[in-house]
Amino acid sequence: MVHAQTDVTAQSSPASATTHSPDTTRPPRAPTLIDSDNSADFDLNGHQAIYRGHVRVDDPELKLTCGWLIADVPQAGGRPNHIVAETNVVIDFTDTKGQTNHATSDKAVYLYNVQNGVTNETVTLTGNPQMENAQGMQAGDVIIWDRANNKIHFDNPHMIFRQNLNGATPETNPPPVKTNFPQGTVENIDKNISNHIGDRPAF
């Protein structure tokens, strides 16, 4: 299996990050909203919530839509530490460089925990996960967005290129061409294709 990992910030980070101390100079953070068109179930004993039907998560740092979402309901004073989104998952987020990213998958799992003062916060995408930004689109068997360290990790990464076929009208959106190769080997593929992709994606 091939692995690839990309920093979404300029700095290198260890495998986990120490918990950030509260910054009292920052303005209050806007709340996270979770909306669903259909019903939602709440197990108040089990501290769990299930949302169905066009679920939308509107967070200052990301927007997520899906068909079904289950979340741990925090105890008083706590925070959700396990969220699972399924069915047509779409996530849009802006990284610390201000670059917008668009991710899709069948399933996304958010995990948050603090162990020995170290914060771990990840979003794991499975089921045909893809991530796209201004530089291009990349897919993998699994995509892990390590939020604590601002990294994105791809298992078995592969680039997805959109061919600009001769004679195609500008509005035409030809079918994607899927390749499967380790990151950094773009130069080994057909130049007719690589010529159309511009710079290698910065994932």
Add this chain to the structure above:
Amino acid sequence: MNAKANITRASLAAGAGLLFAVTLGVRAQQNSVQHANNFTSTEYYGPTNQQRIKSILSGAEALPQPGGLLIIKQLKLEMFNPDGKLEWVVNAPECVYDTFKGVANSPGHLQVRTGDGKFRVEGEGFLWRQSDSFLTISNNVRTVVENGAIMNTMP
């Protein structure tokens, strides 16, 4: 008069049972439930923890209906954990509680929040099943997770 109404023991128990386990005794006495205004009912944990409050239920009005139904207006329910910490607060303008089935429902609005207020839910239409503390909100469900409770590790 804004004083606590003359509420029978049965009506208090029935009110307390709105979102919690209703004792068989309440069912047996439910025929004696009377109209009540501005009522408050406190439920305590079981024999091992009798001094701890489990819930405080209050309402502006409780109207007994045929078939063991009880209409409660301006419902407020506070639920505490065994350590005395406020876990949930439930507010509903009106609901119908079925004392036989142990189920409360309403087509109207419902608000639920954690004790610290950082997790709040509201929606239209609900069904509450007290046997396992399971709540279904039917429509327009909106949850607010306050102030960085999700996705807030970024520096």
